[in-house]
Every structure is written in structure tokens, then in C-alpha cells.
Amino acid sequence: xxxxxIDIGSxxxxxxxxxxxxxxxxxxxPTGWNSVDxxxxxxxxxxxxxxxxENAKVVATGYGRISVPYADKTITEIxxxxxxxxxxxxxxxxxxxxxxxxxxxxxxxxxxxxxNFLMNDKCAAGTGRFLELMANTLGVTLExxxxxxxxxxxxxxxxxxxxxxxxxxxxxxxxxAKREDxxxxxxxxxxxxxxxxxxxxxxxxxVYLTGGLCELASFIQLxxxxxxxxxNTSSLARYAxxxxxxxxxxxx
Amino acid sequence: xxxxxxLWSNLGMDLDKHDILCEALPEAFGSIYLTQENRPENxxxxxxxxxxxxxxxxxxxxxxKANGKKVVGTFCVFVPDEVILAAGAVxxxxxxxxxxxxxxxxxxxxxxxxxxxKAFVGAKVSRTCPYFQSSDMIVGETTCDGKKxxxxxxxxxxxxxxxxLPQMKREKNYEQWKDEIKLxxxxxxxxxxxxVTVENLKKxxxxxxxxxxxxxxxxxxxxxxxxxxxxxxALLVTQVAFLDDIERFIENTNALCxxxxxxxxxxxxxxxKRIMITGTPMAVPNWKLHSIVEGLDAEIVVEETxxxxxxxxxxxxxxxxxxxxxxxxxxxRYMNINCACFTPNNDRTEDIIKxxxxxxxxxxxxxNLSFCHTYAxxxxxxxxxxxxxxxxLLNIETDYSEEDSGQIKTRVEAxxxxxxxxxxxxxxx
Numbered sequence: 306x307x308x309x310x311i312d313i314g315s316x317x318x319x320x321x322x323x324x325x326x327x328x329x330x331x332x333x334x335p336t337g338w339n340s341v342d343x344x345x346x347x348x349x350x351x352x353x354x355x356x357x358x359e360n361a362k363v364v365a366t367g368y369g370r371i372s373v374p375y376a377d378k379t380i381t382e383i384x385x386x387x388x389x390x391x392x393x394x395x396x397x398x399x400x401x402x403x404x405x406x407x408x409x410x411x412x413x414x415x416x417x418x419x420x421n422f423l424m425n426d427k428c429a430a431g432t433g434r435f436l437e438l439m440a441n442t443l444g445v446t447l448e449x450x451x452x453x454x455x456x457x458x459x460x461x462x463x464x465x466x467x468x469x470x471x472x473x474x475x476x477x478x479x480x481x482a483k484r485e486d487x488x489x490x491x492x493x494x495x496x497x498x499x500x501x502x503x504x505x506x507x508x509x510x511x512v513y514l515t516g517g518l519c520e521l522a523s524f525i526q527l528x529x530x531x532x533x534x535x536x537n538t539s540s541l542a543r544y545a546x547x548x549x550x551x552x553x554x555x556x557x
Numbered sequence: 558x559x560x561x562x563x564l565w566s567n568l569g570m571d572l573d574k575h576d577i578l579c580e581a582l583p584e585a586f587g588s589i590y591l592t593q594e595n596r597p598e599n600x601x602x603x604x605x606x607x608x609x610x611x612x613x614x615x616x617x618x619x620x621x622k623a624n625g626k627k628v629v630g631t632f633c634v635f636v637p638d639e640v641i642l643a644a645g646a647v648x649x650x651x652x653x654x655x656x657x658x659x660x661x662x663x664x665x666x667x668x669x670x671x672x673x674x675k676a677f678v679g680a681k682v683s684r685t686c687p688y689f690q691s692s693d694m695i696v697g698e699t700t701c702d703g704k705k706x707x708x709x710x711x712x713x714x715x716x717x718x719x720x721x722l723p724q725m726k727r728e729k730n731y732e733q734w735k736d737e738i739k740l741x742x743x744x745x746x747x748x749x750x751x752x753v754t755v756e757n758l759k760k761x762x763x764x765x766x767x768x769x770x771x772x773x774x775x776x777x778x779x780x781x782x783x784x785x786x787x788x789x790x791a792l793l794v795t796q797v798a799f800l801d802d803i804e805r806f807i808e809n810t811n812a813l814c815x816x817x818x819x820x821x822x823x824x825x826x827x828x829x830k831r832i833m834i835t836g837t838p839m840a841v842p843n844w845k846l847h848s849i850v851e852g853l854d855a856e857i858v859v860e861e862t863x864x865x866x867x868x869x870x871x872x873x874x875x876x877x878x879x880x881x882x883x884x885x886x887x888x889x890r891y892m893n894i895n896c897a898c899f900t901p902n903n904d905r906t907e908d909i910i911k912x913x914x915x916x917x918x919x920x921x922x923x924x925n926l927s928f929c930h931t932y933a934x935x936x937x938x939x940x941x942x943x944x945x946x947x948x949x950l951l952n953i954e955t956d957y958s959e960e961d962s963g964q965i966k967t968r969v970e971a972x973x974x975x976x977x978x979x980x981x982x983x984x985x986x
Contacts, residue, residue, distance in 0.1 A: 368963075383971035408964070419975045424968060426954075 307361035310389075310550025311347055312382065313340050313369030316406025316433060317517055320347050321547035322356055328551075330354065331544045340369030348375060362557045364550035368407060377557050382546050383412055383422050389549030390513050391417035393539050398510025402499060402528075402536075403545070404518050406433045409499060411506040423506040429467040431498030433517050438467060439491040442474045443484055451521040454492040457485030462494040470494065492524060496531045503532060514538040515545035561612050564619060568690035575685045578657050579611065582842060589848045593787055597820065599813035600790050606797045610841065614800060615687040621647050622691065627749045630692035632677065633700055634863045634894060635722055637738055637887050639873065641696075642761035642803070643753045644745035650799030651695065652686035653677035654840030656957035661685075665710055671928045672956040673840065674703045681714055688800070689715070694748055696741070698722050700898045701931060718744045724898055735888035742880075758883050762873045768803055771810040772869035778817045779858045780916050783827045785820040786813075788834075788857025789847045795864050796841045830855040830973050831917055835909050835939070836924035837932050838863040843957060846924055849966050855973055859916040861909055862924070867894050897931035905935070906942045913948050920949040920976045922969070927956045949976045 308323040313336055320332040332350050336343050344365075351358065358375055365376035366385040373379075382403075390401045391414055401412040409431045413421040425431050429438075440450040460482060464470040470491075477487050503512075512534055518524050519542035529536040541548070565572055586607060606614070618628055627646040631638075632653065641648040652658065653676045662679030680686035689695070697708040697719040708717050720737045723730035742753045775794060778785055794813065798806055832855050834846065839862065850857055860866065871893050874886040895905035913921060921943060925932050936952055943950045951972040955961055 368967075381967050381971040381974060383967070384974040419971070422968075422971060422975070424964070 307356050308551045308554040309351065309356065309358075309361050309363045310385065310547035310552070310554060311344070311363060311365045311370075311373055311376065312367040312385065312544075312546035312550060313343060313365065313372060314367045314382075314406050314546070315369075316437075317543070318343050318347065318367070318369070319544050319547040320350065321544050321551045322351070322354070322361075323551045323555075328548065331541065331547065333543065336369065340372035341374075343369065344373040344375075347373075362554040364554040364557070366546050366550045377554070380550060380553055383410060383424075384419055385546045385549030385553065386410065386515055387412050387414040387419040387422075387549065388417050388552050389545030389547070390414065390515055390542070392548055392552055393541055393545060394511065394513050394537055396511045396513075399513050400503070400506070400508045400510060401545075402503065402512060402514050404431075404433050404495075404499070404514070404516040406437075406517070408432055409502060411502050413506065413509050421506065423502055425498070425502060430465045430470075431495055431502070435467050435470070435495055436491065436518070438471055439474055442471055443478070443487060443491075445484075445488075447518075448521065450488045451492060451523040453485045453488035454527065455489075455523040457483060457487070457489030459493055460486040460490035462487075462490040465498075492527055493531075496524075496528050499528065500531055508532070508534070512536050513542070515542045517543050519543050559612055561616065564616060565611075565687060565690075568615075568619075568687055569684060570687060570690055571684045574683055575611075578655070578685055581657065582610075583608065585842060585844075589844050590789060590793065593789065593851075596790060597786060597813060597816050599809065599816045600786075600793075602809040602812075603790070603793050603797050606801055607793065607841070610800060611687050614802075615691060617802065618647055618649065618688075618691050622693075627693045628691050629745070629748075630688055630695040632695070632704070633698045634868050635698050635700060635891055635896070636696045636720065637741070637891060638765050638803075639758060639761040639887060640738065640741050640745055640753065642764060643758040644742070644749045645751045645757075646745065646749050649688045649692065650840070651677055651688050651692075652680035652840075654796075654843035654957070656959075658683065658685070659957060666707065669928055671701075671703050671837075671926050673838065673926055673929075674707050676840075676957065678707050678710060681711055694718060694744075696720065700896060701929070703928070722898065723892075724900060726892060726899055731888050731892050734892050735884045738884055738887050738891075742884075753880070755878065755880055755883065758880065759875050762875050762883065762886070764803060766872040766875075767807050768798065768810075769869040769872055771807045771814070772798065774814045775810060775817070776859060776866065776869070778814060778821065781821045781824065782831065782917055783824055783829060784831075784856055784858045785817040785824060787851055788832075788860075789844060789851055791857075792839060792844065792847050792860065792864065795860075795868060796839070798868070799864075800841070827856075828854070830919040830977055831858045832856065833859045833861060833909070833912055833916060833918040833921045834865070834924050835861040835921055837926040837929050839924075840864065845955070845957070845959075845962070846922070846953065846965070849962060850922070850969055853966070853970055853973055854977075855969075858918060859912050861905075861912055863896070866908070866912065867896065897935045902935060903938070906939050909939060910942065910946055910948070913943075913946070918948075920951065920972060922972070923950060923952045925952065925954040927954055 310321045312319040365373035370379040403410040409425045411423045519538040630651045658676040658679030661683035662675030694716040699705045873890040
């Protein structure tokens with residue numbers, strides 16, 4: 306029997322597959338315009354990897370969870386991230402920071418069980434989308450921007466709103482500010498938002514970062530400096546939602 | 558709904574704009590309410606009341622007006638209906654629950670304001686609320702800065718009487734509120750030409766108490782597991798209470814309760830999570846949160862809101878032989894409403910904890926209309942108190958627009974998963 310977790314996020318879709326023993330593989334792909342198309346593509350990928358859905362339990366999660374017609378169950382990304390982060394880090398008491406494309410979540414978990422959670426308000430401030438847009442404006446990739454930030458001096462980006470922040474960055478470029486400084490300002494702006502959410506919710510146990518930024522070492526370093534704590538993560542942390550989903554599929 | 562265009566036109570309404578509202582409402586009601594399964598038979602009355610909310614009820618009110626009665630629009634559970642009734646007037650709740658009115662409200666108000674205030678001002682400015690248009694006067698109160706200042710704008714359109722609600726609960730504040738009720742009586746006597754007497758005031762107190770008792774009876778029935786009525790339906794009953802003829806409302810609510818009393822004898826467990834809503838009011842047709850929650854595996858069993866327990870809990874005593882005695886009784890009851898406009902307001906937290914037990918709830922959702930500061934700030938107190946009792950709590954801040962419905966659904970769903978499958982999750986590693 307296979308256990309499949311499918312996490313259709315606003316930006317990226319992640320798939321994790323377990324057999325009866327262990328995690329056998331993960332897939333990530335852009336979500337694109339249509340999550341139904343994405344779920345069909347995922348099905349093709351599963352076929353290619355010889356995962357027969359007749360012999361599998363599927364949990365769909367994430368913003369597009371209702372667009373997976375072959376899922377046996379849908380579970381929210383909050384529960385799945387808690388479960389997945391617990392699997393990856395194995396700490397009894399953890400505070401998960403999930404920075405998604407469309408929202409940011411702080412999830413307190415105890416033994417893999419969600420005890421409390423907080424999500425950002427209904428806008429792009431403090432999300433992965435914000436970083437992506439700013440990197441585009443600077444004409445670099447996310448990785449490059451994050452690396453540039455380490456070499457820059459902090460420069461205050463005052464706008465909370467993503468649209469206004471973009472114009473602010475454009476006028477900073479126009480005024481001749483160093484791109485490294487702007488990159489630092491952009492990263493610090495999102496870290497500020499995340500810190501506010503973290504403090505509001507309360508940090509319990511280890512901080513663990515999930516989502517697409519899990520491999521941005523410079524971002525992790527700056528976040529860790531700001532909250533004055535170690536930020537744990539792993540290269541698999543972008544799959545926390547799909548891993549959690551797959552683990553929860555075992556309950557079906 | 559019948560043809561009321563002549564009536565609406567006589568009320569000075571903007572017919573074209575109102576048509577848009579009249580088209581949208583049945584559709585929303587149909588998809589949210591009429592799709593519910595196994596509804597009580599006696600909800601038919603409330604379906605009818607809602608369908609005719611801008612029709613038959615308005616006709617009825619205007620017939621009363623033609624017979625010399627005055628109509629008074631109100632907006633808050635602090636305004637004593639007893640005084641309106643004793644003065645022989647008709648009291649009606651005002652339009653304030655739809656996104657439809659926001660745009661017009663924002664013509665004269667700042668955007669960063671509670672949607673309830675923007676909607677009620679918008680409803681007046683756009684002339685699309687037949688209750689406003691039928692009212693001879695509206696009665697406001699100083700329960701929040703937003704409303705307090707908004708009445709100054711409404712006053713440019715129609716007569717307004719504002720009651721000054723004290724914001725603390727010391728002895729002198731009870732006296733102040735009593736004086737305010739006295740002033741309100743004078744204003745009502747002036748408006749109607751009728752005298753408020755011990756006799757008619759006692760009669761009115763008795764009538765309004767009967768309404769409270771009917772609602773209390775309905776809420777008591779919701780304490781059953783599972784509840785014999787959906788949260789959506791119970792909310793509709795309370796919403797209709799603000800608009801309907803009081804005697805007819807009592808009769809129909811009691812008929813509904815008779816039916817529910819039979820129902821509870823044969824209810825099978827559903828496993829649905831039992832949820833309390835606490836926070837800001839939900840005026841017609843604001844069914845947003847209820848429809849999201851009950852679209853999932855949960856039922857709302859109590860609302861600690863002004864369109865819930867705060868509206869009916871506590872009766873007014875009819876003891877005493879003078880107007881002054883009755884004024885004191887009224888002041889005592891109304892000052893006991895635990896609104897976040899008071900400081901401190903610890904009794905509200907105690908109410909929430911008490912209801913959590915009485916209604917056997919699995920979790921509480923704190924419903925906060927955007928920019929309602931008093932409730933938003935009070936969240937922290939409630940959060941701490943509920944954490945101490947290990948009662949799960951979810952905070953939802955929202956307005957009337959539908960743009961965040963998906964996010965709210967995810968949060969509520971995650972909340973239900975959190976309180977629901979704890980044990981199950983524990984066993985799998």
C-alpha cells in the first residue's frame with residue numbers, strides 16, 4: 306500500500322509518497338493557473354513512478370485541496386504541516402513557521418498535534434509572494450536576493466503593502482541605493498512581519514521553518530538573528546505539507 | 558414577494574438600486590438556508606418573514622403608521638424596546654448587515670470603519686432600506702465612537718435621538734442610565750403624543766420579557782447534543798426578532814420550540830463539533846460565518862453576541878408602583894448587558910466560560926467585525942481566560958465581503974481538525 310500526500314499551494318505543488326515503511330520520493334512542480342490541471346499532472350507523475358492509485362490512500366491539502374478528484378480525503382495545510390514538521394524534526398514541542406506563497410502560518414505543535422495556530426491577514430505582506438515580487442523588481446532570483454541581503458546594510462522598506470513596497474523599491478533603485486541594501490531591506494521587512502506573528506502567537510519549543518524558503522541559508526540566518534533563536538529546517542521542509550498529508554493518509 | 562413598488566416609491570426609496578438588493582437576497586437565502594437538510598417545519602414562518610422582510614412587514618408597519626402610530630428605528634440592544642412599546646410606537650431594527658450598502662456608506666464615512674456602521678449609513682444614504690424610510694425617528698446610543706459620530710451624519714437625513722450609555726458600571730452609572738431612559742421616555746411622549754404610564758410600561762415590560770423567554774427557550778433547546786436546530790436557523794430567528802411584530806414573533810418562536818422539544822426525544826448523535834460564537838453582532842443578511850462553519854462538520858450551538866444571548870438574557874422586573882421604580886428595573890437589566898464598550902468587562906468572559914459549559918461546546922470562535930476596536934482589544938482577555946480553562950479558541954476578524962471566505966474556511970477547518978482528531982493524531986507517529 307502507498308500513502309500519498311498532495312499539497313497544492315498557491316505557487317508550488319508538492320507530492321510525497323510513502324510505502325508501508327518509509328518515505329520513497331517527493332515531487333515539486335509549479336501550481337500554474339489551474340489546480341485541476343495540476344492535479345492531473347500529478348496523477349501522470351504518480352503513474353510514471355508506478356504508484357497505482359488503486360493501491361494507495363491519497364490526502365490532498367493546501368489551497369487547491371478540493372481540486373484533487375482522486376483524493377480520499379482533504380485535510381487543511383495547518384494540520385498537515387504540523388504533522389510533517391514533527392516527522393522531519395521529531396521534537397515533542399515545536400513552533401512551525403510556514404512561509405507559503407500566499408500566506409504565512411505559525412503553528413504550535415505538541416507531539417505532532419496542532420495545539421494552536423495563527424495565519425497572516427488577507428494580503429501578500431509577509432509571504433513568499435512578496436519576496437518573489439521584490440526579487441523580480443530587483444531583476445534577480447530569490448536565491449540571489451537572499452545572498453545579496455547578507456552583504457547589504459539594512460535599509461528601511463516602510464510600506465507593509467506589497468504593491469506600495471514594489472513602488473518603493475523601484476524608487477530606491479532610481480535614487481541609486483545599493484541593490485544589496487535594498488535586498489537586505491526587503492528580507493528584513495518580511496522577517497519583521499514574521500517576528501510579529503511569532504511573538505503574538507508565542508514561541509514554544511524549537512522553531513522550525515517549512516515552505517519554499519527552507520533552503521535559503523541567508524534568509525534563515527537573518528531570521529535567526531532577528532528572533533535570537535536557532536531556526537531549524539531541512540531541505541525536505543518544503544514538503545512538510547505533503548509529507549504530513551501522506552502520514553495522515555495512513556489513518557484513512 | 559408581492560408587488561410593493563408603489564409602497565416603496567411612496568417611502569422615497571431608490572427603486573432601481575433596491576431592485577438589485579431584492580434580486581440578490583433570495584438567491585443568497587436559497588443557497589445558504591433552503592439547502593439545509595431536515596429543517597424544522599416551523600422554520601417556514603421565519604422563511605416567510607425573511608422573504609417578506611422588505612415587503613409584507615413594511616406594508617404592515619405603514620398600515621400602522623396610517624392609523625397614527627409612530628415608527629422608531631433602533632440599532633442596538635441597549636435601546637429599551639419597552640419604552641417604545643409603552644408609548645404606543647412600533648420599534649424596528651435597521652438595515653446594517655449587507656455588503657450591498659458599504660459602497661454608499663463609504664461615500665460619507667472613512668473606509669477604515671466597522672462594516673456595520675458603513676452599512677447602516679449606506680442604507681440610509683442610498684434610500685434602499687424600507688425600515689429607515691418608514692421610521693419617524695431613529696434612536697442611537699454611544700456604545701462606540703464609530704456609531705456615535707455616524708449618527709451626526711444620519712441626523713442630516715432624519716430625526717435622531719441619541720442615548721448616552723455610560724461606559725463603566727459603578728452605582729452612579731446605573732443612575733445615569735436611568736436618567737437617560739427617562740429622557741428617552743420624554744422624547745417618545747413628544748413624538749407620539751402618548752403618555753408613558755406605570756400601567757402601559759408594565760405591560761410593555763411583560764411583553765418584551767415574554768419575547769426574551771421565547772428566545773431563551775429556543776437557546777435552552779440548543780443545549781441538547783446534537784442541537785435540534787442549526788445555528789443558521791437559530792440565527793435567523795434572532796434576526797427576525799429585531800424586525801417582526803412582537804406578539805406574532807413570540808407565538809411562532811414558541812411553536813418552533815414545541816416542535817424542537819419533540820425532536821430532541823429522537824435525535825441520533827451526529828459527531829459534529831459544537832461551536833460557540835462570541836463577539837460582534839450579525840445583522841440580516843449576515844450569515845457568512847455560520848454558513849462557513851456549518852458547511853463543515855460542525856454546528857453552532859450558541860452565540861454570545863448582541864444577536865444572541867446578550868439580546869435576551871435577563872428579564873426586567875415588573876415590581877414597583879411608580880415610573881421611577883420601573884425605570885430602575887429597566888436600568889438594572891440593561892446595564893447588565895456585558896458589552897465590550899464597558900470597562901472593565903470581566904463579566905463577559907465569565908459568561909463565555911459559563912456558556913461553554915452549559916452548551917457543552919468543543920470550541921469557541923471569536924467573531925470580530927473589522928475595526929470594532931472594543932471587541933478586538935477584549936480578545937486578549939478572553940483568550941487568556943479560555944486558555945486557562947483549556948477551551949480552544951479561534952479568532953476570526955472579517956467584514957461583509959466574500960473575498961476572504963476561502964481563508965476563513967481553511968482556518969475554521971483547521972480549528973475543527975485541531976479540536977477534533979487530537980487523540981487520533983496522537984496514535985500515529
